[in-house]
Amino acid sequence: xxxxxxxxxxxxMAGVMYSLVALGFVLIFKASGIFNFAQGVMALxxxxxxxxxxxxxxxxxxxxxxxTIAVMIALAWVIERVMLRHLVNQEPIILFxxxxxxxxxxxxxxxxxxxxxxxxxxxxxxxxxxxxxxDTFDIYIEKLEIFAAATAATLVIFLAxxxxxxxxxxxxxxxxxxxxxxxxxxxxxxxIWVIVWSVSGIVALVAGIMWGSKSGVxxxxxxxxxxxxxxxxxxxxxxVPGAIIGGMIIGVGEKLAEVYLGPFVGGALExxxxxxxxxxxxxxxPQGLFGERIIERV
Amino acid sequence: MIxxxxxxxxxxxxxxxxxxxxxxxxYVVIAALIVAFGVVPMVLNQYWLNAIMLPFxxxxxxxxxxxxxxxxxxxxxxxxxxxxxxxxxxxxxxxVAFPELGFIPLVILSGLITAAVGxxxxxxxxxIKGFYLAVATLASQFFLIWLFxxxxxxFNYNATGMITSPPMTMFGVIITGxxxxxxxxxxxxxxxxxxxxxxxxxxxxxxxxxNWMAIxxxxxxxxxxxVRPLIAKLSAFAVSSFYIGMAGxxxxxxxxxxxxxxxxxxxxxxxxxxxxxxxxxxxxxLGSFLGAGFLVLMPILLKNILVDGFGTxxxxxxxxEIMTVGALIIIFLIVEPHGLARLWRIAKxxxxxxxxxx
Numbered sequence: 001x002x003x004x005x006x007x008x009x010x011x012x013m014a015g016v017m018y019s020l021v022a023l024g025f026v027l028i029f030k031a032s033g034i035f036n037f038a039q040g041v042m043a044l045x046x047x048x049x050x051x052x053x054x055x056x057x058x059x060x061x062x063x064x065x066x067x068t069i070a071v072m073i074a075l076a077w078v079i080e081r082v083m084l085r086h087l088v089n090q091e092p093i094i095l096f097x098x099x100x101x102x103x104x105x106x107x108x109x110x111x112x113x114x115x116x117x118x119x120x121x122x123x124x125x126x127x128x129x130x131x132x133x134x135d136t137f138d139i140y141i142e143k144l145e146i147f148a149a150a151t152a153a154t155l156v157i158f159l160a161x162x163x164x165x166x167x168x169x170x171x172x173x174x175x176x177x178x179x180x181x182x183x184x185x186x187x188x189x190x191x192i193w194v195i196v197w198s199v200s201g202i203v204a205l206v207a208g209i210m211w212g213s214k215s216g217v218x219x220x221x222x223x224x225x226x227x228x229x230x231x232x233x234x235x236x237x238x239x240v241p242g243a244i245i246g247g248m249i250i251g252v253g254e255k256l257a258e259v260y261l262g263p264f265v266g267g268a269l270e271x272x273x274x275x276x277x278x279x280x281x282x283x284x285x286p287q288g289l290f291g292e293r294i295i296e297r298v
Numbered sequence: 299m300i301x302x303x304x305x306x307x308x309x310x311x312x313x314x315x316x317x318x319x320x321x322x323x324x325y326v327v328i329a330a331l332i333v334a335f336g337v338v339p340m341v342l343n344q345y346w347l348n349a350i351m352l353p354f355x356x357x358x359x360x361x362x363x364x365x366x367x368x369x370x371x372x373x374x375x376x377x378x379x380x381x382x383x384x385x386x387x388x389x390x391x392x393x394v395a396f397p398e399l400g401f402i403p404l405v406i407l408s409g410l411i412t413a414a415v416g417x418x419x420x421x422x423x424x425x426i427k428g429f430y431l432a433v434a435t436l437a438s439q440f441f442l443i444w445l446f447x448x449x450x451x452x453f454n455y456n457a458t459g460m461i462t463s464p465p466m467t468m469f470g471v472i473i474t475g476x477x478x479x480x481x482x483x484x485x486x487x488x489x490x491x492x493x494x495x496x497x498x499x500x501x502x503x504x505x506x507x508x509n510w511m512a513i514x515x516x517x518x519x520x521x522x523x524x525v526r527p528l529i530a531k532l533s534a535f536a537v538s539s540f541y542i543g544m545a546g547x548x549x550x551x552x553x554x555x556x557x558x559x560x561x562x563x564x565x566x567x568x569x570x571x572x573x574x575x576x577x578x579x580x581x582x583x584l585g586s587f588l589g590a591g592f593l594v595l596m597p598i599l600l601k602n603i604l605v606d607g608f609g610t611x612x613x614x615x616x617x618x619e620i621m622t623v624g625a626l627i628i629i630f631l632i633v634e635p636h637g638l639a640r641l642w643r644i645a646k647x648x649x650x651x652x653x654x655x656x
Contacts, residue, residue, distance in 0.1 A: 082628075083628055087632060087635075096432075098628050100569055100627070101631070105625050105628070108617045108620040108622075109621055116613075233434065237429065265448065271443075271444050275436055278433070278434070279437050282422065283422065286430060
């Protein structure tokens with residue numbers, strides 16, 4: 001039983017890590033209807049930049065983080081200026097393909113700027129097993145995962161306040177609701193897009209820090225986007241809580257399947273199990289668990 | 299005045315319903331066939347045939363397949379790599395088990411097997427739409443590759459997990475594996491691609507193709523006027539997978555010679571073929587060829603320019619290459635979101651009036 005709880009808990013924690021990536025997707029999809037495939041590469045790029053600032057320029061951690069945030073905001077501005085502005089009113093699939101192109105550009109750029117070798121990222125997040133959990137409940141949990149969960153919770157609270165209480169947040173929600181109506185009451189779409197891409201760039205930075213501390217900053221970091229996709233369709237493209245809860249369901253399902261089902265079929269289930277799980281959910285709720293109900297008119 | 303249909307009278311129904319009703323189109327197609335079968339093999343050397351023409355033709359076939367599904371029926375699929383793997387492994391098993399059948403029937407058989415697998419994975423499309431479906435098709439991609447890695451039966455339990463194409467002959471010439479001559483391979487692939495491109499053009503303009511397009515444009519409206527979504531969507535998945543499966547079979551047996559599922563059929567293959575049809579033009583047979591040609595040639599050109607022209611070292615060149623490919627794709631989507639086929643259509647309009655502006 002302890003083992004089961006341990007597996008479930010570590011699944012939950014891993015799920016939170018997926019949610020961190022999925023959050024960035026949801027933000028952009030809500031505000032601009034763009035399915036941003038480059039989110040994973042953005043996390044990689046942010047982490048690479050952070051490590052680059054710390055190692056090559058010898059910046060202290062706080063300065064490096066501020067610097068990286070500035071880079072991500074600049075990146076968002078460039079993306080809006082060069083790419084999105086010219087793709088207004090295109091079909092979703094065209095926008096999606098453009099973000100895949102963007103992913104290639106960022107991947108190449110990150111490698112050219114900072115080199116493609118594996119880097120260690122250490123910004124002082126506690127590592128190793130949590131002694132307190134081990135002593136009290138006899139359960140093994142990584143400190144990093146608890147830290148990630150706490151960060152995700154903070155992030156979601158911040159985002160919720162940002163979306164609900166601030167002026168910009170209201171504008172963002174208006175844009176998400178209806179582009180044209182938002183334009184007609186004087187909201188600038190271009191500004192909103194820069195803001196939303198900046199915010200999801202910062203979310204990508206957080207995801208990049210967490211994943212980078214866990215497994216080093218390297219190319220495979222960008223593949224976590226593929227991990228976040230089933231989380232997205234499970235939770236619904238437009239729902240922030242959906243991204244969190246979807247991530248947890250996927251995380252737990254994946255870990256349980258790996259432990260209890262893996263030995264029978266030869267392991268390495270984690271590549272596709274999440275997708276099958278999400279697919280099974282979708283057959284009952286085609287818009288995801290928390291997605292907006294799809295209303296179709298002729 | 300060059301491309302003008304005035305004066306071409308149709309005297310009977312057969313003429314009216316011809317595949318290429320305008321004479322100029324017929325000449326272009328015949329010229330293309332003559333170039334493909336006469337000029338290209340004479341002019342190009344072995345390197346060009348092997349490194350450029352073969353992948354171009356094979357990817358054209360895959361792009362045709364995906365275009366049927368995405369361009370004509372409107373169902374975005376990211377599982378192309380997985381379906382190509384099905385075709386490759388099917389033809390491998392068939393080649394080992396029934397070599398006496400001959401290569402072309404085996405390729406068609408493996409296409410049919412892929413069609414069955416494809417329609418199975420197409421079932422969710424009846425319930426899920428848009429990007430939810432696109433992500434759901436990734437399930438087939440990852441699941442199939444995992445299956446081919448884990449289940450020994452598919453690669454005949456050899457230690458490496460790789461499949462190697464046994465040599466097969468046609469008219470006494472070896473056409474598969476590394477021993478085959480590029481010339482024979484080229485003729486084989488070009489014939490298959492030419493035949494099935496015509497078939498695709500024919501399907502797309504017929505009843506079934508019109509059903510697909512109705513579903514693409516608006517599925518609820520299509521359902522109301524009597525198109526059955528179950529049959530239309532599943533047939534699109536089946537026909538598309540048939541083409542992609544054949545492309546996968548040729549990709550493995552004729553071009554690569556040996557393949558390993560995680561390397562040769564990974565998700566980047568799916569994206570590559572999707573790029574081909576977007577850049578070539580959705581819902582256009584010609585576009586599939588143009589897109590495939592563009593994306594096969596461009597990386598080779600870039601690499602040659604960077605490494606030979608500027609003497610960049612190859613690691614940096616690879617990074618610059620991927621960056622340039624990405625940037626070009628974005629530029630392309632901004633400048634002409636309807637693809638190269640659209641440019642051709644505009645050119646035809648201009649040629650119709652040339653040399654007059656109106």
